Amino acid sequence: MPEGKTWRVIQWATGNVGSRALRTVIEHPRMELVGLWVSSPEKVGKDAGALCGLPETGIKATNSAEELIALDADCVLYMRQGTDYDELCALLASGKNVVTTRGDFHYPPMMDPVNRARIEEACAKGGTSIYSTGSSPGFSTEALAIPLLSLQRRHGLLTIDEYADVSSRNSPDMLFRIMGFAAPMAPFDQRRAEHLKGDFGSSLSQIAAAIDLPADEIEAVGELSATKSDIEIAAGKVPAGTVGAMRTTITCKHKGQPVLRFRANWYVTTDVEDDWNLRESGWRITTEGDTPVKVDIYFPVSDEDYAAYTPGLTAHRPVNAVPAVCAAEPGIRTTVDLPQIVPIFS
Template identity: 70%
Template sequence: MGTRLRVVQWATGNIGSRALAAVIEHPGLELAGLWVSNPAKLGCDAGTLCGLPETGIRAVGTLEEVLAIPADCVLYMRQGTDIAELCQLLASGRNVVTTRGDFHHPPRMDPAERQAIEEACAAGGSSIYSTGSSPGFVTEALAIPLLSLSRRLDCLTIDEYGDVSTRNSPELLFEVMGFGQPMAAFDQSRADHVKADFSASLAQLAAGIGLEIDEWRAFGEYSPARADIEIAAGPVQAGTMAAQRVTVDGLHRGTPRLRFRANWFVTTAITDAWQLRESGWRIRVEGDTPLDVGITFPVAPENYAAFTPGLTAHRAVNAVAAVCAAPPGIRTTVDLPQVLARLEA
């Protein structure tokens, strides 16, 4: 780590802005460039866009401008994944760390897209890695050492809890997510969307530990409020939807062996016995070395929106050094060395 690695930040949404600030402040990284999609941000100083002093690095808006910047790595955090764009970055010799979930388990990728990415990595001597907090940290980086204590695994269950009662976003909660609406059948397409990302991450874990999975299944459920409540976004009446969860199961011979369950709720006072907890994760290992691990976030509600982007952004920033040192190709948490955070002395 004697030489600072040059990094281009690609996009400045909630996650990208936090990653940008982390790169600027990181002792082992140097901000080399910044790509933005919003025309209003073009030419703006990178520091200004993330609440830090000016850096002298101005935002650009084209791939060609990024390719003209000497860099070791691109932190790719745009909306959507552009395979052709990534292939040009990788073929130019720039490694990529992304919070897009497309590369958690290469065998599950579209064969043509995987081949194109692998060929670009070979041409540029570069590598690409998908990571984040969930999927990523909780489904891979945390699960791997927990399972290192076991010799027989009956089932790994990861529960993710999201209490959104303090979020003052009526359109998101009531119209998009459906809280406070009459009970109805769960939209299976939403469950399938969650399955796409999380089954890929868990499939990487299964392959790494030699666990055979025959089928991936996902389903969603709603639960109503037991009483009228008032949340930051407005009222939720008794009998209307107050909690929802999506379960992704990896099965072997019909029995769940790996399970991820996303629980979103505005109150724990619901009709069904879902054992909801405060926001965070619960990881249970059932087997010859049973474990029950809980993680919560001791953050005041008013600071929550400012805190959560770091959960995803910081792991990606911390992974840059390991990815730059890795052999060319699509890299995974299973084959990379442990990601270490290099902090200020």
């Protein structure tokens, strides 16, 4: 890292993850917040510090993309809902690098060719780069997978199991209406599996291509499992026989053989009809080959602290990636071609 350098950063959006990133940038010893974009009219004009629980910074929130594009900045932390390609191209062409939690840029060959060409042209014009990352996909599917694969000389299958116990979330609309917990058992909505296939399939495909076992097929399968008894969670009641757990599996295959697999195990109880070996929240990464390993990662925080803890899992890696992305060659960058992301603490 350049000695003594300070990176000028714009935070783009202040949702759950964006607010944590904003706080992290303000508190970072080598970053200076120079701009803040918000989608909500109610936040326009408010101080950045007030929007993330810190003292005032003098930086006021705006919903004017043009105003921020005109600023002098090294990088934009792009964390809005949806991807606005016009907006991104303007930012990149103006000389601002972008690190985003949007999953559109994990593996350029899987991007829409028109959008990819537009982004690459903007990067060339601005001498800038763009990088997608986060906790999942990102850290678990790329940064963590690579060193485990480096132990092997004969590859079998790498499986990433993500476990998310959502029983402590007091969000009835999200859990019951949107996700479908406590609903009567029915065939899995394949549209949900296809949605995850986009981001996770491209992230895994990046790794598959890097180990020279490129994915020629990506399979997405969803399953539901019923709870065995009536339970009460933070969001309300989940009757016996209704959806208590859901699992979505994204598999990259090379010449018909599975080489990389991601399983999202989301549940409100582990007491379900199917034996899915559900465990507390975190990740389990298993490699099969000539040097098999199994790594279990847990989140050692209390239930009452969990909601405040989880945004950092997604927000901190993009912030830590800013120096590497700013130093990278222009273009769409990936975890494979960037150096290891190393945080700066002082």
